[in-house]
Amino acid sequence: MGGKLDGRWDQIAPGPLELLDRRDLGSQPYKAMSIEPNLNLGEKFAHWRFEAPARYGFTALGLMAPATPEKPCEDAPPIFSYLKDSASTSLLAGVFDGMGGAGSKIVETSSGASVTQAYLASRVIRDVYEHLWWANGNSVLSSEVVTDELSRELESVKQRLGSAASSSLMGSMVKEFPSTLATVQCRSEGRGAWSVHAQWAGDSRIYILNSLRGLQQVSVDDVDEQDPLEQVRGDFRLRNVVSVSSAFKINTRDIYIDRPALILVATDGLFHSLPTPGSLEYIILSSLQHSESETALGLTRLARQVANDDVSFVLIALGFDRFEEIKTAFRIRFAELVTGGYRKLLSMTPGEDVTVALADRLWERERHNYIELMGLS
Numbered sequence: 001m002g003g004k005l006d007g008r009w010d011q012i013a014p015g016p017l018e019l020l021d022r023r024d025l026g027s028q029p030y031k032a033m034s035i036e037p038n039l040n041l042g043e044k045f046a047h048w049r050f051e052a053p054a055r056y057g058f059t060a061l062g063l064m065a066p067a068t069p070e071k072p073c074e075d076a077p078p079i080f081s082y083l084k085d086s087a088s089t090s091l092l093a094g095v096f097d098g099m100g101g102a103g104s105k106i107v108e109t110s111s112g113a114s115v116t117q118a119y120l121a122s123r124v125i126r127d128v129y130e131h132l133w134w135a136n137g138n139s140v141l142s143s144e145v146v147t148d149e150l151s152r153e154l155e156s157v158k159q160r161l162g163s164a165a166s167s168s169l170m171g172s173m174v175k176e177f178p179s180t181l182a183t184v185q186c187r188s189e190g191r192g193a194w195s196v197h198a199q200w201a202g203d204s205r206i207y208i209l210n211s212l213r214g215l216q217q218v219s220v221d222d223v224d225e226q227d228p229l230e231q232v233r234g235d236f237r238l239r240n241v242v243s244v245s246s247a248f249k250i251n252t253r254d255i256y257i258d259r260p261a262l263i264l265v266a267t268d269g270l271f272h273s274l275p276t277p278g279s280l281e282y283i284i285l286s287s288l289q290h291s292e293s294e295t296a297l298g299l300t301r302l303a304r305q306v307a308n309d310d311v312s313f314v315l316i317a318l319g320f321d322r323f324e325e326i327k328t329a330f331r332i333r334f335a336e337l338v339t340g341g342y343r344k345l346l347s348m349t350p351g352e353d354v355t356v357a358l359a360d361r362l363w364e365r366e367r368h369n370y371i372e373l374m375g376l377s
Helices: 117-135 143-161 228-233 279-287 292-306 323-329 331-340 342-347 353-370
Strands: 002-004 038-040 045-051 058-065 079-084 089-098 106-108 114-116 179-190 193-201 205-210 214-217 251-257 261-266 311-318
Touching: 058 079, 058 089, 058 323, 079 117, 079 311, 089 117, 089 261, 089 311, 106 117, 114 117, 117 143, 117 179, 179 205, 179 261, 179 311, 193 205, 205 251, 205 279, 214 279, 214 353, 228 353, 279 292, 279 331, 279 342, 292 311, 311 323, 323 331, 331 342, 342 353
Parallel strands: none
Antiparallel strands: 002 079, 038 045, 045 058, 058 311, 079 089, 089 179, 106 114, 179 193, 193 251, 205 214, 205 261, 261 311
C-alpha cells in the first residue's frame, strides 16, 4: 500500500509549534508529503498543486492565506492525504478555521511562540484528524471517535498551557481553543464512483460541483438562519464549534458520486459576503480557465475583496487525472453561467437595489439544485 501526507507549510506560521507528541503510526510513518508549497512572500500566501500518477482518477489544489500579510493565519494548513492499494483509493481533505475573536486569548507554546488560542486550536484539531486517519488504516472515522479524541486533546492542551493574557471579548462570546472544521473522507467504489463522508462543525463548508447539477452545498452551517441566501447577506452567531468551553457536535453526511466532480472544502473566508451562494461556482469555473496556480491565487484575491478574513481551501477533482481535463469538462457549464448573468452580478456595486434584485433572480433559479444535498425544504 502506498501513501502520501500533506506538506506542513511552516513558512506561513510564526514558528514551529512542536506542541503535540508525534506518536507512532505503526506501518504508516509520520512524514511530510513531497509537495513543496509555492510562496508569494509579498502577499504572504501559499498554494500547492498535486497530480496523482496517471489513472489514479484524481487531482487536487489548495491554498492558505492570512487576511493581511502582517498577521499569522489562524486557519490551519489544509489537509490533503491519500492512500492507494490494488483494490481502492482513499482520500482525506480538511480545513480548520481558528476563531480569532472568540479565541483571542494568548498562549505560549513549548517552542516559545506567542499565539492565540484560536491559532493553536485549529492546528491541534488538524493534527488529531491526520493522526486518527492514518492510525486507523484510512478507514472512515466516526463522528463519535473524532469528538472524543478532539475533546481529550484540547483539554490536555488547556491543562498544559492555560492562558497568558485575557481576551478582548467578554462573557459568553469567549471560548477556549475554538475552531470550526470541515473534512471529507473519499473512497473509490469502482467504475469511476466515489463514496464521500463529510464532517463539519461551525461554518466551514463542503461543496460538490459537477457539470450537470452545478454547485451544491453539502454541509449546513451551525447557525439559526438556514436560508443560504440570508447567510451570505448577514453575520450570524455560530451555535456549534469545536472548543473546550462546551460540548460540541460533529455533523455528518454521506454522498455517493458516480460522475466526475469537484469537491471543495473551504473556510468561510472564501465564500462569505458573496452576492449569492451560487456566485462561488462562477468564481471557481472562471478561475479554472487559467493555470492551477492562478486558479488558487485568483480565488484568494477575490475572497479578500469581499471579506477581510483568513482563507484556506482544498479543491479535489474526482474522475480527472490532469488539471487540464477539468477545463474541458466544465466549459459548457461556465458559458451558461456567463450568459445567465453572474459576470454582470459580480461587477455591480454590492448592496444597491439593482444588484440585490439581480441576485434574487439568480438565486431563485439556482436554489433548487444548490440545496438538494443539504436536506432543506
